[in-house]
Amino acid sequence: LNRIKASGLKLQFCTNETQATREQFVKKLQGLGFDISVAEVTAPAPAACRILKERNLRPHLLVHNDLVPEFAEIDKTNPNCVVIGDAAENFSYANLNEAFRLLIGMEKPVLISLGRGRYYKETDGLKLDVGAYMKALEYACDIQAEVVGKPAKMFFESALAEMGVPPQQAIMIGDDIVNDVGGAQRCGMRALQVRTGKYR
Amino acid sequence: LNRIKASGLKLQFCTNETQATREQFVKKLQGLGFDISVAEVTAPAPAACRILKERNLRPHLLVHNDLVPEFAEIDKTNPNCVVIGDAAENFSYANLNEAFRLLIGMEKPVLISLGRGRYYKETDGLKLDVGAYMKALEYACDIQAEVVGKPAKMFFESALAEMGVPPQQAIMIGDDIVNDVGGAQRCGMRALQVRTGKYR
Secondary structure (H helix, E strand, C coil): CHHHHHHCCCCCEECCCCCCCHHHHHHHHHHCCCCCCHHHEECHHHHHHHHHHHCCCCEEEECCHHHHHHHCCCCCCCCCEEEECCCHHHCCHHHHHHHHHHHHCCCCCCEEEECCCCEEEECCEEEECHHHHHHHHHHHHCCCCEEECCCCHHHHHHHHHHHCCCHHHCEEEECCHHHHHHHHHHCCCEEEECCCCCCC | CHHHHHHCCCCCEECCCCCCCHHHHHHHHHHCCCCCCHHHEECHHHHHHHHHHHCCCCEEEECCHHHHHHHCCCCCCCCCEEEECCCHHHCCHHHHHHHHHHHHCCCCCCEEEECCCCEEEECCEEEECHHHHHHHHHHHHCCCCEEECCCCHHHHHHHHHHHCCCHHHCEEEECCHHHHHHHHHHCCCEEEECCCCCCC
């Protein structure tokens, strides 16, 4: 990482993290010794905020409490869409019914999902990820969610725009063959899979 | 109903009710003045019990508390499958993670769903039905649930077997074009849609 930075190459971190703000995410990585700043992070929540603003969407949020600050500047009154993230404990029966009722009551339901992960591992075991709950709402409302985050093309494009670099001149480095490598390649970038992290 | 009974025709009530035992269901209908007994009711839970016994499956139950007595005689130790019904308040984050972990830990995950409804209406509003949670677990585990209840063919066949009547000699009467009429027709029965109940 330090060598990339020293070389003068432009750098952007693309994460699907939706249980923390970019500030918290960066603090964690800085604590691990990485030289990283908030401006260098492309994450689903800010990408969703751009979409919300562009399309005059006012979200009902079904997300993790720690992610809510990312939506501080977004008008959330009288919602005309639902944004779902990895809400963890907030995935209660009552909260899911509330999100469902809002969607089914819309003339054209808009569901924006911060990722489509199936599950992930925590110290106390496997947990259902946002993708599972996205599927539940999709089925109940007979709709398709719009997925923000890797491997969505738009997500990589937004990282490229941040750096001002065309896809042909960028390379994606990641440990996930679908979300990192596949997503970047579909966007016209080259990609490199590292055998670290969750690689098996 | 009284005229059908007086005519000597055989009769079976096919319900997708999974928030109550047959006993409770029958009591409710009797209270409304209907002449009906438990033996005349075909419901998803007892149909699931037959499958569990036939295939030596020991279920982990994710169902409504009021339905649990239907599984009283089923061995539930060391589960090798998951049975999901309309669990209502039992659809908590913790309970869904538990069902998921059991499934993903099985060599060949077996998920039996008591219906595939999207949602239903209660006095306090619309609620997500079992189908939505079934889809969540299907997606997370990359599996297909086995659905018991209307419109599953097996469900109608079990009602026919109960009466000892071949499908050609039976008629299904219901208000749901998919679950009642479609399901019965695929089973070789004739079907009649009434414009009462939830018909719109």
